[in-house]
Amino acid sequence: MREFIVEADGGSRGNPGPAGYGSVVIDAATGETLVERAEYIGIATNNVAEYRGLLAGLRAARELDPAAPVRVRMDSKLVVEQMSGRWKIKHPGMKPLAAEAAGIYPPGQVTYEWIPREHNKHADRLANEAMDAGKRGEQWDAGASMAALNAAPVDRTPSGPPGDARAGAAKAREALAGGRAGSAPAPASAGGYTGDTADTATVTGTATTSDADRRAARTLASPSPAPASASASGQAQPSVGWGAAPDLGAPATFVLLRHGETPLTPEKRFSGSGGSDPALSAVGREQAERVADALARRGTVQHIVASPLARTRETAAAVAARLGLEVTVDDGLRETDFGAWEGLTFGEVRERYPDDLNAWLADPEAEPTGGGESFAATAVRIAAARDKLVAAYAGRTVLLVTHVTPIKTLVRLALGAPPESLFRMELSAASLSVVAYYADGNASVRLLNDTSHLRG
Template sequence: MREFIVEADGGSRGNPGPAGYGAVVRDAATGETLAEAAEYIGVATNNVAEYRGLLAGLRAAHALDAGAAVHVRMDSKLVIEQMSGRWKIKHPSMKPLATEARAVFPPDQVAYEWIPREQNKHADRLANEAMDAGAKGRQWSPSESRAALDTPPAAPEPSGPPGDAAAGAAKARAALAEGRTAGPAARPVAAPAEDDIEAEAAREAQAEAAVAGAAAVGDAAAAASGRVAEAESTRQRPSTTAPGADAATAGEQQLPSTPGWSAAPDLGAPATLVLLRHGETPLTPQKRFSGSGGTDPALSAAGREQAHRVAEALARRGTIQAIVASPLARTRETAEIVAARLGLHVSVEGGLRETDFGAWEGLTFGEVRERHPDDLNAWLADPEARPTGGGESFAETAVRIAATRDKLVAAYAGRTVLLVTHVTPIKTLLRLALGAPPESLFRMELSAASLSAVAYYADGNASVRLFNDTSHLRP
């Protein structure tokens, strides 16, 4: 069995502030550098950036050899202890990242070790290069990777697309051997005490709260009362209002074409995902759970009328260049009605499917409360909890949706694509774009056949352009 060493780091200039990560994969036997990855990720905290670095390193190692044994070395005691299973992951921004990292390799193939910061210089340097690139309005490129002081100047640099760990793993073979972190024997450095890490975690929680801003305040228990209905995908970590009801519309105002202040660099045309929730089905007005694990209802007559109305609205706007739909019947039917009006083809993407609600499929919220109260309470309180009968947790859904988002943003760079999907995927995309915690999903109203939109820029930042627009449904 092959053995790899993965070293990863992340940083934030401000915590929260402009953040980036770096990761390197080495051959454990020879010390040869096999791959490098780095990326500027916009505004984030130190710990989130560190988790992103870990994930990139694991993915790069997996691209090299999925059957390899992996030894992860990081100077973040918090990440190492949490990924080793010795400390509980409490913060909602880190849980999905940790879940995603654990899914890259089987657990018995990965070991974790804390190392002092001076032994993690290679990954630290890459993270800083990524942040430097972000400050200049662009992403890190392997050509920017500077040779370490003890690396011969003639050592070739790795090549590959910016920040693409898989491509780097395939091409970056030639340079930067063990000497990048080696050097004169250093005095052993003790790992941080648990009390210090607790303090760090508290500071990180405050920083994350700053990133989320005014996002989710309130009582989850109140959200779980009778108002949480429209389980028909409104069960979005629990949606607290009935998405079937109209909310104030966002209109069709045009927002600035670049994120942030007017002095921001020109990042080119973004990939814009226009998010359309499918029209009503017979289960929608009954407020029943309708995910991807039970029956697959078609649109009702009201739902088909909604689809025709949104098709006319999108035709007037004239901005949609492609259509991608969830594989479920209600989304494909909605998408085909819109596509016929716009003269476009519908592509199907499995990652856009609704959450699997297990044994709750077809039940009302009240029925679930009566039959499975303990499971429901756990599900309302913890994004990693699954519905009764082995459904899908919201943490698992978030991992799936994030991967699907990344694929679609890459495929439709500079274009506007309509995604016809469900409440859970749409709310998750919006939550991730805002950097908001899972509980923010309680605070979102999302009506049947509503439109939302998110633009994704080359620097990794996202701009929410529209939310729950239902103006096209009014007579």
């Protein structure tokens, strides 16, 4: 029986902003491209564009043969999980699009598979061509698209399995795609004592990161391409990270999100778990929306766990609404209690409590003035929370929305670094870091302080 593969993608330059989609229908047996579809759709979000690409691809496949089974492959985890029925569709703008897609074929005739973004270059190229055409005040033209593709130098070496629409033209398509909008490199971290003082224990040291390093970090933050083997259900199995044996299985991957700015953040005031528990500022709410958009584009997060404090719950809620996920609260992820230092700047603490501050900087067992929590006690609490979550989410990707001290502690413990390393890490508001935990007890730090999603 004839079988089709539909690869689809969509993008928005602004989210919402000028948007377009691309779809390709492929003969599953030969890998031949049968149909290309693309369209500039005006101002829309990434998710709307992705669903529009899915609709176009399904309709094109049905026009070819309404009885043929269809395998949909997309790099949008959100669309794949929602259309597979594993994630709820909460956004009112997504429900009619999903219902329309589900009604094109009878139940069971279409299956959905997530693929890494680098395996979806063909549809990505078409979506970018459609957005480029819209910028010129035009609609996408299939003839112009093929002319541009044919004019580009082509590597004839197959670069993937049959049906991935990349064999024989991978380099040309990659050059034409030019990457998605909104992936500007993050600024280099600044040295010194920066950020919310309570949420940033950086006293010395300067961290800088090259553009190449940032691109590598973003790649590491996404699931690795699946190995050739597949499960009995036909779904590709995730591969493990570098340095781990495949028989260990996929790691529990923690995507660590520091909450957005609060009114205390620009003033660099201690803001732990023993103070007034401020909510996000207007800047912090915008940061939460930006990180939600970035995580939706990456499409890797399967669960969300948050600290119980207001600023983390508000940040988590913004992401959860975008991804269609529930938020679980874990008290173990709360920030350190800074005692009498809550609400003060570092300079004010040094002026009022110089001996206590010096002891705190030198000894992880030392507590902030007034019975606050020591870094040693925080580490015990964070390690217990870590172990519980690793056991609960083995092989899954979990977003932990928390604070600077918990994130730095998780990174420190993963590296086996000494306690004083807490003072030598920069962690910006709404930044992302990633740590993976393997079945043999090993851990791998994959990303630290990525703020590229806050640019542009």
